[in-house]
Amino acid sequence: MRPHPDRLLGIDAAILRIARELYESVAAAPIISPHGHVSAELLADNRRFPDPATLLITPDHYVTRLLHSAGVPLERLGVEAAGAETPLTGAAAPREIWRTFCEHWYRFAGTPVRYWFEDTLARVFEVDVTPSAESADELFDALSGRLAEPSFRPRELLSCFSVELLATTDDPTDTLEHHRRLAELSDWPTRVVPTLRADAYMTPGTAGWQARLERLAETAGVDCGSYLGLLEAIRRRRECFRALGATATDCGVADAWAVPLSDERAQALHERGLDGSITAEEALAYRRNMLFQFGLMAADDGLVMQLHAGVLRNHHAPTFARFGPDTGHDIPAPTYFAEPLRELLNRVGTSENFRLVLFTVDETAFSRELAPLAGFYPSVYVGAPWWFLDAPAAVRRFRAAVTETAGFHKTSGFIDDTRALCSIPSRHDMSRRLDASYLAELVVGHQLSEQEAHTIARALVDEIPRNAFRLDRNRERLD
Amino acid sequence: MRPHPDRLLGIDAAILRIARELYESVAAAPIISPHGHVSAELLADNRRFPDPATLLITPDHYVTRLLHSAGVPLERLGVEAAGAETPLTGAAAPREIWRTFCEHWYRFAGTPVRYWFEDTLARVFEVDVTPSAESADELFDALSGRLAEPSFRPRELLSCFSVELLATTDDPTDTLEHHRRLAELSDWPTRVVPTLRADAYMTPGTAGWQARLERLAETAGVDCGSYLGLLEAIRRRRECFRALGATATDCGVADAWAVPLSDERAQALHERGLDGSITAEEALAYRRNMLFQFGLMAADDGLVMQLHAGVLRNHHAPTFARFGPDTGHDIPAPTYFAEPLRELLNRVGTSENFRLVLFTVDETAFSRELAPLAGFYPSVYVGAPWWFLDAPAAVRRFRAAVTETAGFHKTSGFIDDTRALCSIPSRHDMSRRLDASYLAELVVGHQLSEQEAHTIARALVDEIPRNAFRLDRNRERLD
């Protein structure tokens, strides 16, 4: 099915007319992507993508989880056992994966994967073939042909997509060498900035915590054997990230509780983490204190704090044991923000330097807590709908739930949150269409003038994310 | 008000055009009803229904609860005191009940009761009179006249409704004699299958638990004085049900926690249940272990496990004491699934034999937990909107909440869940209209082709429920 020019813009003729105009006015605007998972190394190396399955199926857990839910084992999708050396290579295996995907294409009807995929095939690959058991080989060959072209290398794609800024997500121990290489490119217009994500350092007692601390100590040049040492190491890494253009950090936690501990108590727990005697409850207290400390650091150095709360990670332990994380069974949990963040916001919520972007996969939090918090605290912004919620109907519900309480200017602007590089334009385009449609509906319902709607549509792809993520602030500082 | 041919299909002309075509293509498809509360005895006996009130008002707690909320005492609606011998009989009383209902007809505006009732009057009874104080007697007489006709006996009605399969809900001690009588009928096309529901055996300390165990012991031929004996008895009854065509069990619990106990611990609690010393907390632990054990049984014998979680039963104790259960004051509670079912799904969630259909009356769970679980676990299906949620606007919210994450093929297909036999075609028809409308909206919004929409509309009334409830699997096994 060829993507229709009016897709997602609306159904009513009056809405459609205005939504088209709004959409057209921003359709070609440069893409600002302040949160995502494309790797800097991939961009710095700029190697060709091997084949369609390795690019589009295997690494995308949006795709693999639905195939798995239909009874396809992850092995048949090229997902590698945790700790394995290299991804599957060779023509045969990817072609098999691709066939499996195409046979199950009908199961994606009504999902955003279907929408993005179709859009990407048309927009990026300029291929007009509907996936099916019959068309699988033809499609595989056509896409493979395109991937062999020089214009399909990662950096060329991002330029072609008009990506002005792309934020990666990086471990504090990342040396940022790839970001440095990218910054030195004089002939490539995209600005790639790192984002520090220190989740793995927050919870003692988890596998690899101690090893991570040792690596971090080495990178930061600070001993992490103590709690205060760990804080100092993270602080220093934030500074290094900032020097390389970072304007934000990210943090993903099971809940949003930020509860300070005394240094003494935190140090005691740190030691019990190191000697393996820490209990689950103590580890939780340690993590919640770390979230609080990250907040204080953000209020101090001005890096925007992104908080992604409320996901039960790795729900199916056997799959996690075999294939590792991000394999499609992270499940949203009921999520609360107002009470959990109260102490942190009482401390720094009105501090000018502090900025907090809150993301939820429990959509009940949008109207209940996120919009009211963003509607009072100057520091708080409502993050765009994320993960399961970055789909047309969910995005509509998001705007309907948030706007009446927080307006447009206390939302973050669209976040693609993707490692699927080729889908970036499709995702941003989806968001622009949906915002155009939402604004057109307000215009037709006589709640907004057409001119205002145009101003807001433009702001949503430009000044709103620029402001929420302080993209110009750091730039100025660096210039 | 005469039901309009386009009801619920949509409002926009383009949607309406496509929805009509989709609806027409499935309007006459046979009805598959894999979960409901029509009694097998009623069908086996096939007696005429006594009168409109006894058929349509008194036993339907959807109707009586709203009348009660308007200040009508349940006695005036023919609801009998708990433990009373027989329902009210005689012409006078039912006519009074009917009048009360008709006087309050305006209070049902906007509710599904109003929709089903009107639809049923027109579709089944071919009567075109709007209920009111004035029309009550005329309507009563007209309906009584129809009920006296031979074609209005239960089995004739089901044939006339094109019900291909009807699942009943039955106690493990049910001898299934009525199901046997029905299976022997050579000239009646509907397949009636039992569904085992063992809720009442899960919680020691509740009234009648011990007596139930004794009756179950007798039926199953296994002593239920021990925990393992109870498990074995239930296992045997499941096997008997399966032999008579059952493909599923049902389970209704206040929460979805499934937490295993050691056999020793379970046995200790069992004993304290029998001697009356069990605490509420222990009884809860026992119940949650039973839910876990039912899951293991399902993974073993392949009977589909239906789970209806999250209802505070019998909220108003005085009404419960006087009139018994199912009298309109079961109230939904906040309901969670991901964490409560984690241990069970870790054990059998990817086992090929296991299948779990999850139902909620807390609609926040649809997008937050049910769709993500069904979008990963091959065993998990999202149950159709149930109870308070099986109404037009709620069904639309259900599809909007679930489809983007789980698609159509990991939902259960429509469930009528009713003891109101005459409303069965109206309920399924409502679902077919709403699905047609939802699909048409995706088509007009350019997210789906018309041809795909037709394929999905058909699947939703046929292969999707057949697959979710393994309706053909057991049939094959039996043939």
Next chain:
Amino acid sequence: MRPHPDRLLGIDAAILRIARELYESVAAAPIISPHGHVSAELLADNRRFPDPATLLITPDHYVTRLLHSAGVPLERLGVEAAGAETPLTGAAAPREIWRTFCEHWYRFAGTPVRYWFEDTLARVFEVDVTPSAESADELFDALSGRLAEPSFRPRELLSCFSVELLATTDDPTDTLEHHRRLAELSDWPTRVVPTLRADAYMTPGTAGWQARLERLAETAGVDCGSYLGLLEAIRRRRECFRALGATATDCGVADAWAVPLSDERAQALHERGLDGSITAEEALAYRRNMLFQFGLMAADDGLVMQLHAGVLRNHHAPTFARFGPDTGHDIPAPTYFAEPLRELLNRVGTSENFRLVLFTVDETAFSRELAPLAGFYPSVYVGAPWWFLDAPAAVRRFRAAVTETAGFHKTSGFIDDTRALCSIPSRHDMSRRLDASYLAELVVGHQLSEQEAHTIARALVDEIPRNAFRLDRNRERLD
């Protein structure tokens, strides 16, 4: 932007046609406002409003919170330090406040503040200027001119708005002298009735509790040094309020738990509240018992019990310390009703004298708990969407969530809940438009006849609130 005559009525032509008719039939109906925060003193004194900022900006925390969220300090909006003597006066300061508001006007796009403001400017002030930095002074002068006219005094405005009944919200120690003065006015048609709100007396250990008890003891003539004394004092004040026309009480609590204590236990906690030794947990138990006792009083004296549950008050402690309560940082919390109110409803839920109107700012409770409770208990009504939820899209979600389970007649009718006197007609008008639109949609979707829709639209502004708040009952009693 000039308000369009069709605003909020719908977009589809068929819906719009019917919604217009429905709206027109109730647009001019007298306003019944059974819950709000206009002060009786303001009406009794009937002084002119000083200036637009003091009238429309400073006291409205819907407005100030969004400006604060944009980084404007509350001081710059005229909000006074807690405990300060008088509000800002003089021309200069209000004009500055007004300019700040106008400069930030674009931030209100999509919010109800924008909608009400625009509507009020046109409807009440007959001014057609869009707020902006440029127009701020012109607008300030134009509005100041209108406020100087005699017809813009508070009582004249209410008459002009056709307010038939207005309920205020009052402390139990209020002498009601202003209500008495208003009742004596022979030439003013609005009926102003008090509403007793005793929140501040429920929780020992909070600042000022003891001082309040002393004042209450004086007003009521009953010693409040004991728990039973406090109950008796409140009972007497309820009687005084009732004698002056009150038909309801109000109660705002962080959660809806109503849990009785023995008199002995309550007395012990009362004493610990007085001597300052009470713990947070004990204070909570005391409060939950008080809510239960208020329920019993309501079942006794027949005053309608309004319950506004689920708000975390004064989230930002520094702002509270500096500016006091109601300064824009009350944040909704997850809210439950069915289990918390079970014991109270088991006691008085079917008692004829008892009536309970339940309000929530957690909209998940509408379909999950409030509609099911109101759909069984004769005493329970679903309160109109409140606070963050009294905005167009949220109101639409409310009707969609509630109607299918509880119908229209177990909802409360619209509540403006405002201290912004000038916005009263705009708020009620908004509600009438949205209900007309909702009803029109049911008509066009063939779920309701046009005639029924007319009857319901009329009932929603007349007999439904009259009945829910027993407005005629008390009147009869008094006559």
